[in-house]
Each structure stands twice: as C-alpha cells, then as structure tokens.
Amino acid sequence: MNDAPQWLTAPEQHAWRTFVRLYRRLHTRLGGDLQTHAKLSGADYEILVALTDVPDGRQRFQDLATTLEWEQSRLSHQISRMVKRELVAREECAEDGRGRLVAITSAGRAAIEAAAPRHAALVRRLVIDALTPDELAQLALLSDRVHGHLDETSP
Numbered sequence: 001m002n003d004a005p006q007w008l009t010a011p012e013q014h015a016w017r018t019f020v021r022l023y024r025r026l027h028t029r030l031g032g033d034l035q036t037h038a039k040l041s042g043a044d045y046e047i048l049v050a051l052t053d054v055p056d057g058r059q060r061f062q063d064l065a066t067t068l069e070w071e072q073s074r075l076s077h078q079i080s081r082m083v084k085r086e087l088v089a090r091e092e093c094a095e096d097g098r099g100r101l102v103a104i105t106s107a108g109r110a111a112i113e114a115a116a117p118r119h120a121a122l123v124r125r126l127v128i129d130a131l132t133p134d135e136l137a138q139l140a141l142l143s144d145r146v147h148g149h150l151d152e153t154s155p
Contacts, residue, residue, distance in 0.1 A: 038115035051104040058103035
C-alpha cells in the first residue's frame with residue numbers, strides 16, 4: 001500500500017485556496033463590522049443567534065457546543081466573558097442536577113436585535129448580491145453536500 005501523500009492537483013489547490021481565502025476575508029470583514037458597530041465579537045454573535053433560534057432562549061451547555069461545533073473549553077471561556085457582560089446567564093438544569101443551561105438575557109436579546117439588521121445587510125451586500133439566484137442555489141447545494149460528507153467522515 002502506498003502511504004505517500006496525494007497532493008492536490010492545480011485545479012484542486014486553486015479551489016481549496018480560493019475557498020480558504022474567501023472564508024478568512026468574510027470572517028474578518030463580518031467580525032470586524034460586528035465589533036465596530038455592535039460591540040459584539042463574531043463568537044458572541046454566533047452564540048446569541050443559536051440561543052435565539054430556540055423557543056425559550058436557552059440550551060444545555062453540551063447542546064450549544066454541538067450546535068456551534070465548538071470544543072467545550074472554548075465555549076466555557078466564551079460564555080464566561082459573555083456572562084460578565086450580561087449577554088447570557090448560566091442556569092441550573094431542572095431535569096438534571098448536573099446539567100447546566102446557557103440562557104440569553106434581556107441585554108443579550110437587545111444586542112442581537114440591534115446587530116442583526118446591519119449584519120444581514122452586510123451579508124447581503126458582500127455575498128448574496130454577488131451571486132445570481134442560480135449561483136446562490138449552487139452555493140447552498142455544494143455547502144450542504146460538504147456538510148453531509150463531513151457528517152459521514154470520522155474526524
């Protein structure tokens with residue numbers, strides 16, 4: 001069996017590097033705008049979005065980590081920073097004495113409600129407006145396909 005690495009072809013390398021560069025540029029632009037105009041980090045925003053996506057604004061710590069695909073230590077540190085700023089609160093889990101919940105606070109809800117319109121407009125300006133409806137559908141299809149492949153592939 002040949003264990004030599006199979007290098008990327010020139011077209012594969014171009015596609016990969018272009019994708020990585022795009023991700024980094026968007027991450028930097030969107031995160032910088034959130035920080036400047038909403039005083040939220042990209043991580044703050046991700047957590048607040050995840051919490052507003054559930055009906056009562058609270059999730060078990062483990063479920064939130066899974067939703068965000070974050071390591072528990074990263075989430076724990078981020079939640080600690082957000083608790084200090086009163087964007088979220090830690091709560092006991094009534095069903096499981098060992099479980100902990102993360103809940104959005106009224107200040108967190110106000111922050112996401114203030115930030116979301118500008119953020120959505122920037123996503124539209126930077127990404128959506130650059131693509132035709134067919135290209136946008138292709139982007140969604142390709143992204144879903146890679147997500148599905150990641151789900152099927154062990155880490």
